[in-house]
Amino acid sequence: MPYGFTMRQWLAIALLGLPACGGLTEGFQVRDTTVTVRTDAAFTRSADFPARVESTLQSALDYWGGSWSDLAGSAIVFEGAAHVECGSNGPSTGCFDGDIRVTTQDAGRTISCVEATVLVHEVGHAVIGDAGHDDPRWMDFAVLVETLIGRTGYDASGPTSCDPVANVWRHPPRG
Numbered sequence: 001m002p003y004g005f006t007m008r009q010w011l012a013i014a015l016l017g018l019p020a021c022g023g024l025t026e027g028f029q030v031r032d033t034t035v036t037v038r039t040d041a042a043f044t045r046s047a048d049f050p051a052r053v054e055s056t057l058q059s060a061l062d063y064w065g066g067s068w069s070d071l072a073g074s075a076i077v078f079e080g081a082a083h084v085e086c087g088s089n090g091p092s093t094g095c096f097d098g099d100i101r102v103t104t105q106d107a108g109r110t111i112s113c114v115e116a117t118v119l120v121h122e123v124g125h126a127v128i129g130d131a132g133h134d135d136p137r138w139m140d141f142a143v144l145v146e147t148l149i150g151r152t153g154y155d156a157s158g159p160t161s162c163d164p165v166a167n168v169w170r171h172p173p174r175g
C-alpha cells in the first residue's frame with residue numbers, strides 16, 4: 001500500500017487503543033487537528049482513512065473559504081452512535097461547538113466513507129459560524145460534491161460505493 005496503515009497495523013492500533021470502558025477508541029493528527037475514532041464503521045479502519053479525512057477537510061475549507069487555522073486545536077470525533085449530543089440542539093447527526101462530532105450512521109445504515117458524513121457541513125460552522133444557516137452556501141453544494149465524487153466506500157464485506165453528501169444541508173434548522 002502506498003501510504004497509511006495496513007489493515008494489520010490498524011488492528012494492532014485498535015487493540016492497543018481499547019480503553020477500560022470497552023469502546024473502540026483511536027486517533028491521529030491531521031495538521032493541527034486531532035481526529036478520534038469511536039466507531040467500527042469500516043471506512044474508519046481503511047488504510048486510506050487519514051488521507052481521506054485530510055482531503056475532505058481541504059475540500060470543505062476551500063468551499064467555505066477557510067484555512068487549516070480554522071481547525072487548529074480542534075478535535076474531530078467520528079461517533080458510531082446514531083446521533084451525537086449537541087448542546088441545546090439535542091441529538092444531531094453532527095455538531096460543532098469548538099470541536100466537531102459526526103455520526104457514522106445515516107438513518108440506521110452505517111455510512112461507507114468520510115465524504116458521506118456531515119463533516120463538510122460542520123466545517124462550515126467552524127469557518128463561518130452561522131448557526132442559523134442563513135448563508136446560501138448551505139444549500140449550494142455542487143462545487144463541493146464535484147471534488148469528492150468517485151471515491152471508494154467500504155462496508156464490512158469490502159469496497160462499496162461512496163456517495164458524498166448530496167447537500168451540505170444535512171440537518172433541519174433547530175429542532
Ligand SMILES: [Zn+2]
Nearest residue numbers: 121125133171
Ligand atoms: Zn448546521
